[in-house]
Amino acid sequence: MQKRLTFAVKGENFLKFKLEQLMFEIKENWDSYLRSRETFIDLYKETMIKLHQTYKEMGKRDFSLISKLSKLQYKPTIDVKYFKKIGSLIPVIEYELIKEELLPAYSFENSSHYLDDLIIVLEEFFEHLIVYARLEDIMLKISLSYKKINRRIKGLKNVIIPELQLEIKKIKEILEENERENYVRLKNTKALIKKVI
Structure with missing residues (x-):
């Protein structure tokens, strides 16, 4: 039982160490995540504005036609690979937009000047x-x-370790009681032997 308790305490210490590593990793990635998010939102806004301007100037029919023609011109390739870091699978995404023709799929005189900006x-x-x-x-x-590791630490700290400590305490009490009973029996036996002799 004592070995299980020692193992549980070592497990708790290991999980705390792993939690510190995860916190370090979060702090390390947080700034780049915020910058990337800000850039993404800015580009999203710019894309929507360009899309709206193009759609407004060209109309639904022409814009849809150019969109369908442009689909044929681009072949996107995406390759997602994963590697393990601190117990989590981290994606590595390789993206390439292969342009089959150098010329656009639309004429310059019948299209909006916003369309070129939109594509870029x-x-x-x-x-x-x-x-x-x-x-x-x-x-x-x-x-x-x-979150998962924190839940495990709390489980060890609040449930498993206290239960093991309680069981060890009960076992010690039972052993001490047995030892006292044996001691009393031994004394009584000695007293009986002395009376008989």
């Missing part, structure tokens, strides 16, 4: 979207690991 902003937007998604995934996984 969209390419940048997708790059930052992937960076932001990766950092957000890292932060979520680390925070979930932190």
Whole structure:
């Protein structure tokens, strides 16, 4: 029982150490996460403004047609790999937008000048979207690991270790009581032997 208690205490200390590592990792990634989030939101706003201006100037039909034609021109490739860091799977996202033709899928005279700006902003937007998604995934996984480990520490500290200590105390009390009973029996036996002799 004492070995189990020692093991539980060592486990609690190890989990506290791991919790400190996770806190360090959160602090290390937090600034880059906030910068990435701010950049992503700014690019999202800019993309929506350009999209609205293009849509407003060209109309629904022309814009949809150019959008469908542009789909044929780009082939996106995404490769997601994972590696383990501090007990969490961290994604590595490789994104490449392969442009098959150098010329755009639309004529310059019948399209909005906002369309070219929109395409440039969209390419940048997708790059930052992937960076932001990766950092957000890292932060979520680390925070979930932190929550899980914290719950385990509380379980060890508030339930398992006190139960083991209580069981050890009960066992010690039972052993002490048995020892006293044996001592009393031994004394009574000695007294009987002395009376008989």
